[in-house]
Amino acid sequence: MEIAQKSQRQDNDIDAICNRIDQLCSLTEMYYGKVKELYDRVEALEKMIVKVPEFYEYWKKLNACGHQD
DSSP: OHHHHHHHHHHHHHHHHHHHHHHHHHHHHHHHHHHHHHHHHHHHHHHHHHHSHHHHHHHHHHHHTTOOO
16 A cells, blocks of 8 residues: 555656646746847847938947947
């Protein structure tokens, strides 16, 4: 009886760990999607900035001051 209970607890622990891993994978995919979306938006913004000389000059000055583009 005790062996069966111990085995059941281990199975439950394994199930809980697997469920947590699944949750973490889902969160990782969600965050990756958000980061990708932000990256795409920044990329689109950069393309628009290049088309407007005043903004492009400002962008270059920001980068020269140590800001990341």
